[in-house]
Amino acid sequence: MSAAQPFDGPPTFLPDSMLPADGRFGSGPAKIRQEQVDALTALGRSWLGTSHRQAPVRRVVGELRAGLADFFALPDGYEVVLGNGGSNAFWDIATSCLVLRRAQHVVIGEFSAKFAAATTAAPFLADPDVRRAEPGSATTAQAAQVDAYAWPHNETSTGVALPVQRVAGTGPEALMLVDGTSGAGGLAFDAEQADAYYFAPQKCFGSDGGLWLALLSPAAIERAERIGRDGRWIPAFLDLVAAIENSRKDQTLNTPALATLALMNEQVRWLNENGGQAWAAQRCASSAAIVYDWAQANPLTTPFVAVPAHRSQVVATIDFDDSIDAAAVAATLRAHGIVDLEPYRKLGRNQLRFGLYPAVQPDDVRALVACVDAVVEHLP
Numbered sequence: 001m002s003a004a005q006p007f008d009g010p011p012t013f014l015p016d017s018m019l020p021a022d023g024r025f026g027s028g029p030a031k032i033r034q035e036q037v038d039a040l041t042a043l044g045r046s047w048l049g050t051s052h053r054q055a056p057v058r059r060v061v062g063e064l065r066a067g068l069a070d071f072f073a074l075p076d077g078y079e080v081v082l083g084n085g086g087s088n089a090f091w092d093i094a095t096s097c098l099v100l101r102r103a104q105h106v107v108i109g110e111f112s113a114k115f116a117a118a119t120t121a122a123p124f125l126a127d128p129d130v131r132r133a134e135p136g137s138a139t140t141a142q143a144a145q146v147d148a149y150a151w152p153h154n155e156t157s158t159g160v161a162l163p164v165q166r167v168a169g170t171g172p173e174a175l176m177l178v179d180g181t182s183g184a185g186g187l188a189f190d191a192e193q194a195d196a197y198y199f200a201p202q203k204c205f206g207s208d209g210g211l212w213l214a215l216l217s218p219a220a221i222e223r224a225e226r227i228g229r230d231g232r233w234i235p236a237f238l239d240l241v242a243a244i245e246n247s248r249k250d251q252t253l254n255t256p257a258l259a260t261l262a263l264m265n266e267q268v269r270w271l272n273e274n275g276g277q278a279w280a281a282q283r284c285a286s287s288a289a290i291v292y293d294w295a296q297a298n299p300l301t302t303p304f305v306a307v308p309a310h311r312s313q314v315v316a317t318i319d320f321d322d323s324i325d326a327a328a329v330a331a332t333l334r335a336h337g338i339v340d341l342e343p344y345r346k347l348g349r350n351q352l353r354f355g356l357y358p359a360v361q362p363d364d365v366r367a368l369v370a371c372v373d374a375v376v377e378h379l380p
Contacts, residue, residue: 010335020365023333025338027340027354028203048259049258052256060261064082073191074191077218081243082212082256084253087198094148094177094198096238098148102145104128104146105131106133107130108162111181116130135157137307153179156315159316164194166193175217175219175220178198183204185280186357196214199214228241237253287356288356291318300376301321315353318351324376324379326352330342
């Protein structure tokens with residue numbers, strides 16, 4: 001094709017019969033199923049606008065915690081803990097309450113870099129050991145003189161996925177802190193390989209943001225209690241021990257968004273009824289295979305993540321040839337109701353980013369890539 005020309009606007013020309021049944025493919029916030037919305041609507045006046053410390057809400061929080069424990073097949077002693085603020089808040093919580101003296105960070109994109117920045121800025125911690133890889137590539141944690149190892153299960157900004165496994169050669173003092181925000185619910189793993197696996201509900205769990213959840217091992221709980229006993233000053237909002245104690249009562253320290261809890265609980269129920277983590281991971285892998293096979297067969301597209309073993313099954317990033325304006329493709333698709341395929345803003349690449357979470361139908365992914373091809377052919 002000739003060099004890309006200025007794009008004047010998003011025309012609509014794709015027939016309805018070609019479009020996905022649902023056009024939401026964002027990497028977060030992500031698609032919320034209609035059944036979740038219906039379940040929230042059914043709660044109506046019995047739920048929204050009521051106290052989160054009373055039995056009806058605490059019953060749902062308890063059901064959500066139990067559902068997540070089943071979904072992740074939590075080992076004995078592990079606890080599901082939740083609180084307000086999202087994953088950004090948990091980076092500060094982990095900095096304050098889980099890192100004893102020094103952390104090691106694997107930085108492979110924007111979000112893993114933010115946690116490293118938090119421990120770097122903490123005046124009570126030594127500067128972290130940071131292991132960096134260029135966006136689109138991966139590196140792994142290595143045994144060092146640190147007491148906490150931190151890495152993302154899935155780097156949302158780049159579409160790189162890393163395994164969840166304990167770092168070889170580390171002792172019992174070392175905690176494994178894994179950011180599962182966009183991987184939790186769509187990438188299978190063994191929970192025993194992490195001490196704090198934390199995530200937010202607006203990705204695979206089809207809810208809104210503003211909440212963090214963490215799967216904590218006995219060692220992580222003991223670390224938080226130890227740091228608290230040692231007298232480190234911790235802002236009340238970031239007090240992990242307080243979050244643990246409140247979670248055991250099936251509540252949060254501060255008032256949560258009740259709609260978020262209800263939507264997530266319905267999604268966890270749906271996932272478990274369909275086969276749990278194994279089913280969800282296979283569904284996401286099926287969608288990812290459609291995208292990657294298409295990208296590799298198309299002379300104008302290339303998976304951004306070069307190594308297949310590092311390619312995420314829940315967030316696929318696809319580069320376009322310079323002759324194609326990926327932003328124009330995204331704008332045209334948006335005009336047709338196919339939304340949120342834009343790349344992560346700070347990455348600055350000519351690419352599209354596909355959110356492939358469990359709520360997304362693989363058949364809709366097939367329709368999506370066909371629509372991308374049709375738009376590319378239509379653009380000047």
